[in-house]
Amino acid sequence: MAMFGYTGRILFVDLSSKTVKTEPTGKYAGDFLGGRGIATRILHEDPDALIFMTGPLTSFVPSGSRMDVVAVSPVTGLIGGSSTGGEFPSALKFAGYDGVVVTGKAEKPVYLRIENEEVSIESADGIWGLSAFETIDVLTRGHPDLKVACIGRAGENGVKFAGISFSHRNLASRGGLGAVMGAKKLKAILVHGTRGASPYNPLELMSVFEEIQESITNSGEFLRFKNWHVDFVPVILQLRMPYFGDYEREWEKAEEAAMKAKKFFEEHTVGRASCFSCPLRCWGIVSYRGETLPINLCQGTFPAVTFTLKVEDPELAWRIYRKCQSEGLDMMATVAVVAYASRLGKVRLGSEEILDFIERIVKREGEGDVFAEGVKKASEHFGVPAVYVKGGMESWSSDVRPFVGSALISAVADSGGVNRALYGFPEFYYYVKKEQAEKMARMFVGDVEAAYPWSYSESKVRFAVLWENLHIIADSLGVCVIALLTTPLKLWAKAFKAVTGEGITEDEFMRTAERIRTLERLFNLRHGDGRDDLSPRLFKGEVKLDREKLEGMKRLYYSLRGWDENGVPTRETLEKLGLGDLA
Amino acid sequence: MPYLIVHEEGCIGCHTCEMVCSLSHEGVINPDLSRIHVLGYKGEKFPVMCLQCEDAPCELVCPMEAIHMQNGVRMVDDEKCIRCKMCTLVCPVGGVLYDYINNKMIRCDLCGGDPQCAKYCPMNVIEVVQDEKVPEARKRGVRVLYGEAD
Numbered sequence: 049m050a051m052f053g054y055t056g057r058i059l060f061v062d063l064s065s066k067t068v069k070t071e072p073t074g075k076y077a078g079d080f081l082g083g084r085g086i087a088t089r090i091l092h093e094d095p096d097a098l099i100f101m102t103g104p105l106t107s108f109v110p111s112g113s114r115m116d117v118v119a120v121s122p123v124t125g126l127i128g129g130s131s132t133g134g135e136f137p138s139a140l141k142f143a144g145y146d147g148v149v150v151t152g153k154a155e156k157p158v159y160l161r162i163e164n165e166e167v168s169i170e171s172a173d174g175i176w177g178l179s180a181f182e183t184i185d186v187l188t189r190g191h192p193d194l195k196v197a198c199i200g201r202a203g204e205n206g207v208k209f210a211g212i213s214f215s216h217r218n219l220a221s222r223g224g225l226g227a228v229m230g231a232k233k234l235k236a237i238l239v240h241g242t243r244g245a246s247p248y249n250p251l252e253l254m255s256v257f258e259e260i261q262e263s264i265t266n267s268g269e270f271l272r273f274k275n276w277h278v279d280f281v282p283v284i285l286q287l288r289m290p291y292f293g294d295y296e297r298e299w300e301k302a303e304e305a306a307m308k309a310k311k312f313f314e315e316h317t318v319g320r321a322s323c324f325s326c327p328l329r330c331w332g333i334v335s336y337r338g339e340t341l342p343i344n345l346c347q348g349t350f351p352a353v354t355f356t357l358k359v360e361d362p363e364l365a366w367r368i369y370r371k372c373q374s375e376g377l378d379m380m381a382t383v384a385v386v387a388y389a390s391r392l393g394k395v396r397l398g399s400e401e402i403l404d405f406i407e408r409i410v411k412r413e414g415e416g417d418v419f420a421e422g423v424k425k426a427s428e429h430f431g432v433p434a435v436y437v438k439g440g441m442e443s444w445s446s447d448v449r450p451f452v453g454s455a456l457i458s459a460v461a462d463s464g465g466v467n468r469a470l471y472g473f474p475e476f477y478y479y480v481k482k483e484q485a486e487k488m489a490r491m492f493v494g495d496v497e498a499a500y501p502w503s504y505s506e507s508k509v510r511f512a513v514l515w516e517n518l519h520i521i522a523d524s525l526g527v528c529v530i531a532l533l534t535t536p537l538k539l540w541a542k543a544f545k546a547v548t549g550e551g552i553t554e555d556e557f558m559r560t561a562e563r564i565r566t567l568e569r570l571f572n573l574r575h576g577d578g579r580d581d582l583s584p585r586l587f588k589g590e591v592k593l594d595r596e597k598l599e600g601m602k603r604l605y606y607s608l609r610g611w612d613e614n615g616v617p618t619r620e621t622l623e624k625l626g627l628g629d630l631a
Numbered sequence: 632m633p634y635l636i637v638h639e640e641g642c643i644g645c646h647t648c649e650m651v652c653s654l655s656h657e658g659v660i661n662p663d664l665s666r667i668h669v670l671g672y673k674g675e676k677f678p679v680m681c682l683q684c685e686d687a688p689c690e691l692v693c694p695m696e697a698i699h700m701q702n703g704v705r706m707v708d709d710e711k712c713i714r715c716k717m718c719t720l721v722c723p724v725g726g727v728l729y730d731y732i733n734n735k736m737i738r739c740d741l742c743g744g745d746p747q748c749a750k751y752c753p754m755n756v757i758e759v760v761q762d763e764k765v766p767e768a769r770k771r772g773v774r775v776l777y778g779e780a781d
Contacts, residue, residue, distance in 0.1 A: 107650075107660055110753075142662070242661070245659060250654055254654060254655060261753060318675070322643040323645070324645065327753030327754070333675060
């Protein structure tokens, strides 16, 4: 049956048997929408799979540039989910595939080449051992139309916080997905697609495209992003988000470092860039020492280097940023590991030593081998407690202790961390835009308490559940969550109708999000140690979380999700969500 | 007919122009079927399309005399065209393209006077300039391009 919006086919590649086949998308699309939803469903069928999945709106609407990457995380043993934008996802769709599912393991390093109908597994002899940047340069030399997903040396060597690089900017960074790709001996996926993508109603799409674009470009987000890359480092400090060194609350040079970073970006920015189809232009193009590179500050990468690693000199911070990007390392985890190592006296923060230390992690040289296992394993090895979130994953660059909503999600999230659930959550900007945060809280859950970062209120839990659902919808539709949040769900439903021909209501969107969320929970209960907990260090010290109150929030979270007091979905919930067959 | 002028310094490389061009002309989203193309690699990007040249190389090279100016837009006569693609080779900006799916030459037709790329560009990088103003505006565009004007 012909499908609109979806290409209708998912590519399955088994590296062990070197076989390639396609399966219809239709059997998953109705219940799980696309992207994050379908990927999680396929992971249930085969936990060995590494899944790249676009959504029905990928490549059709403004900011429809996203794709979800899902596999079992080598750090946590739970779902490692990460989303990416750029131009790879739409290229995959233009080649005629909704997604790629990679199973098995190659004997020798290979890369996968997808050009419309032609799919081949090629030897990666000449590129194994190269960094992610070098790999992209070699594979696309003379062929700028080719889009690449690849790992750097960190992924090859199984560094547990290696991500998958998509071009020189986008990275599916969290959860160690690069190590999964490395274990499969899959160096890269090359895509070139010329088949295009067909919407159900082109005229209607033209009109809803305009409406969505207008909604995005009239949003505060669009205005803010005008100088975002320049302002971001000082702003994140005003938000009181960062932690310094190994989870300290203060750093006397923070203000100064932020202003220096701002000046650095003022001087070196040469342009702005966006992902495919997106008007938000959240990338700054930076030219430094003869090299031009895009940087996105909104995920907090550069601020994390500046603050967590106490790097006052923005030029050094830039070199550390570039080092992590080029090796395909998750910046959030890397800074957490380096900061923890500094506490053990292994590396001096704010110094050039950091670059060498990261190099040793990438190569797994000496003690770098221990730190490459992630902060939890390293803390077990050295016997000094570290900070981590559910499953032992390094926390995001924001300190969770002063932001209770993010602490809750850090403890209960099943597919990636806070960044997969709480982007732009009002408690984060409370210290900068108090009224706006309160307005949002009142509008969504009818209680200003939910906007207070320190609040353990029940309204905060309801707010977090709602916000997480919106993220799941965005990740499953293939739309960037930043854009999704600027625009009423009603309009996305309208776009869904124009693109696929199927009507969907806001309630149905929400119910689908509930279904996908419970599906994620089921997977982790079945395959990993799914305890919802944070490292004990977060409950000690001067600034700390209240364990009792957090437990109370967790119980409420479970009940709102239709799970029992232990966080296990009830049979009734499964039946209601149409997941009865997985009970 | 209006002309299109690109202020390339503001382009963010989002490819929206390609999306709406292929969508409005072919009913699909496919950058390969778009009459406007975004060029560039790692760094900055900008779109190019047929500039409606005065002494157009495409028209001069065509062995079948299939390319003619009609109402201010250069069109290809599909009946006369033998798909030799000489026009794609001589065009200095790559403004003529071959649609391998429908086997025909495609090029910017200014959407009959209402260019969709200009309408949808979120950064307003593509400017629609009315006919009578073209010579000056275009010269200014070229000067800005080469940094000789503010």
